[in-house]
Amino acid sequence: MNFTSYDTAEFFDEMFLPDGCARSGARLLKERIESLPNGELLLRQEAAERLLLQSGITFNVYGDSAATEKIFPFDVIPRIVEASEWDWIEKGLKQRVYALNLFIDDVYHGQKIVKDSVVPEYLIRSARSFRDACVGLNPPQGIWCHITGTDLVRNHDGQIYVLEDNLRCPSGVSYVLENRRVMKRTFPQVFEASRVRPVDEYPSRLLSMLQSLFPTALESPKVALLTPGIYNSAYFEHAFLAQQMGVELVEGRDLVVVNGRLMMRTTKGFERVDVLYRRIDDDFLDPQVFRSDSLLGVAGLMDVYKKGSVALANAPGTGIADDKSIYAYVPKIIEYYLGEKIIIPNVPTYICAEEEDRSYVVSHLDQLVVKAVNESGGYGMLVGPHGTANERAEFARRIEDNPRNYIAQPTLGLSRAPVIVESQFAGRHVDLRPYILYGKDIYVLPGGLTRVALKKGSLVVNSSQGGGSKDTWVLE
Numbered sequence: 001m002n003f004t005s006y007d008t009a010e011f012f013d014e015m016f017l018p019d020g021c022a023r024s025g026a027r028l029l030k031e032r033i034e035s036l037p038n039g040e041l042l043l044r045q046e047a048a049e050r051l052l053l054q055s056g057i058t059f060n061v062y063g064d065s066a067a068t069e070k071i072f073p074f075d076v077i078p079r080i081v082e083a084s085e086w087d088w089i090e091k092g093l094k095q096r097v098y099a100l101n102l103f104i105d106d107v108y109h110g111q112k113i114v115k116d117s118v119v120p121e122y123l124i125r126s127a128r129s130f131r132d133a134c135v136g137l138n139p140p141q142g143i144w145c146h147i148t149g150t151d152l153v154r155n156h157d158g159q160i161y162v163l164e165d166n167l168r169c170p171s172g173v174s175y176v177l178e179n180r181r182v183m184k185r186t187f188p189q190v191f192e193a194s195r196v197r198p199v200d201e202y203p204s205r206l207l208s209m210l211q212s213l214f215p216t217a218l219e220s221p222k223v224a225l226l227t228p229g230i231y232n233s234a235y236f237e238h239a240f241l242a243q244q245m246g247v248e249l250v251e252g253r254d255l256v257v258v259n260g261r262l263m264m265r266t267t268k269g270f271e272r273v274d275v276l277y278r279r280i281d282d283d284f285l286d287p288q289v290f291r292s293d294s295l296l297g298v299a300g301l302m303d304v305y306k307k308g309s310v311a312l313a314n315a316p317g318t319g320i321a322d323d324k325s326i327y328a329y330v331p332k333i334i335e336y337y338l339g340e341k342i343i344i345p346n347v348p349t350y351i352c353a354e355e356e357d358r359s360y361v362v363s364h365l366d367q368l369v370v371k372a373v374n375e376s377g378g379y380g381m382l383v384g385p386h387g388t389a390n391e392r393a394e395f396a397r398r399i400e401d402n403p404r405n406y407i408a409q410p411t412l413g414l415s416r417a418p419v420i421v422e423s424q425f426a427g428r429h430v431d432l433r434p435y436i437l438y439g440k441d442i443y444v445l446p447g448g449l450t451r452v453a454l455k456k457g458s459l460v461v462n463s464s465q466g467g468g469s470k471d472t473w474v475l476e
Contacts, residue, residue: 001041002034006418006425012156013427014079014417025082025194025475032190033077045076045420048182056236057178072175073468075419076186079430079450080194086474089152089160089434090444092343095334097148097436100165100321102337104144107320108134118336119329123353126404127326128374129168129319131282133289133302139315140213141439146313147206147277148436149173149448152344156413161347163431164327167318169279172449173435174237177202177244179471195476197446202435203244206277209439210245213311214274221274221311224248224264226255228280228296238279247277252284257300262310275311276301282316324373324407325351352399352406361408362399365392368408369459370399383459385411414459417470419452429453431461432472447472 008016015026022030033041057072081089106113107124114121124130149170151163180199184191207223214221227238229251242249254265255273263270278285284294286301304310320326328349331342350357350368361368365384372380382395399406416427434448450470451461461467 012415025080044186048076048186051182075470078471078473081474094442099334099337103333104321127323131317134317144315145318149433152432154415165322167322171234174240176449183471196473207245209437210275212439223275224250224273226278252296255298277313347409350408352403362396370408446474
């Protein structure tokens with residue numbers, strides 16, 4: 001297989017220049033792929049898929065009657081990020097996470113940013129993710145967002161933008177680690193020769209960050225990972241990370257509050273839990289404080305948390321900073337708290353709750369992407385240029401009925417990367433989700449999850465909408 005007939009079209013291609021030559025970091029990869037015997041690349045693709053299947057790398061699709069669990073599609077051609085570009089991305093992500101953390105802390109304390117008229121009060125007050133129970137809360141070291149997954153996209157002009165911030169329970173890092181394990185076995189020589197930055201220290205970095213949240217003389221605070229259970233779409237990841245860190249994987253029914261401490265039921269009786277890495281939403285954490293019908297959380301957990309007897313990652317209430325309407329204010333948030341210009345820009349965003357923006361959006365639906373502010377996974381979304389007249393009319397009605405629930409952005413020509421489609425190479429749109437850990441310092445995992453829209457022409461990369469993934473090689 002060779003790339004002679006590969007067409008970059010009018011999009012920015014992550015591997016090739018418009019004239020068809022490989023970008024400097026990808027030359028070695030292109031040469032090695034083209035030097036493989038006929039049919040060898042397809043065999044390696046099949047071998048990679050078999051490895052992932054044996055490892056049980058699956059995710060659940062809610063409401064899919066065919067099967068609850070699906071294999072996460074994987075493409076064997078890695079995406080390459082050059083060192084200089086990565087250094088810029090890393091700097092921009094650290095700036096963003098640091099400022100968002102200050103914003104969350106301010107929102108639940110003095111709300112200075114609101115009093116200084118930088119962020120409108122109505123946006124905070126009407127946000128579904130604002131938690132009254134978190135007002136006045138002081139998490140350990142003042143850190144709220146310990147684990148962040150920030151979605152980056154590149155437009156056709158080559159500029160990288162932040163598409164959205166995921167500060168609640170971001171998922172997908174297990175695919176990064178497993179994709180890398182598979183790639184090392186599939187392309188060992190190219191991998192060695194390319195000098196790729198490692199990702200396998202993530203579980204130990206995650207564990208030491210979690211342990212750092214419990215300020216005590218304890219040598220090693222007891223960490224547990226709280227999962228909603230086997231039917232959750234990211235259950236594979238919960239089990240994988242718990243196993244990689246060597247910590248207990250627990251469900252709400254395994255935990256109980258006894259004498260002001262969080263305890264875990266074991267065959268030997270109760271054991272203390274000092275740090276809970278929770279992978280369930282705020283709503284379900286504590287039926288005494290949030291949803292009273294929740295069977296997934298632990299009654300009394302918030303009380304223990306407020307007293308400092310347990311640390312939670314991420315802190316409850318962080319969702320206020322990934323509300324898609326708040327997103328539009330991140331450049332101002334960074335300037336307000338840090339006195340700096342934003343490094344990685346936002347995509348221009350129209351807030352439908354504001355009259356001028358709303359009338360523009362409703363009259364330009366054929367050109368815009370409309371998103372519901374509290375949805376994720378590609379749900380509650382209209383890609384205007386690809387929508388039907390009926391779909392656009394339906395979204396216009398939804399926006400007028402509930403303007404606070406929608407934002408709109410111009411349709412970006414997302415960059416593409418080559419994937420294997422029926423024994424040849426074809427360009428498909430990609431994004432990138434790097435993972436950021438914030439404990440004693442801020443650490444960005446080199447690379448992250450490159451998600452691929454496997455349907456031809458599609459701009460939706462989410463696994464729940466038929467997307468797949470690639471390994472991301474950040475070069476030394």
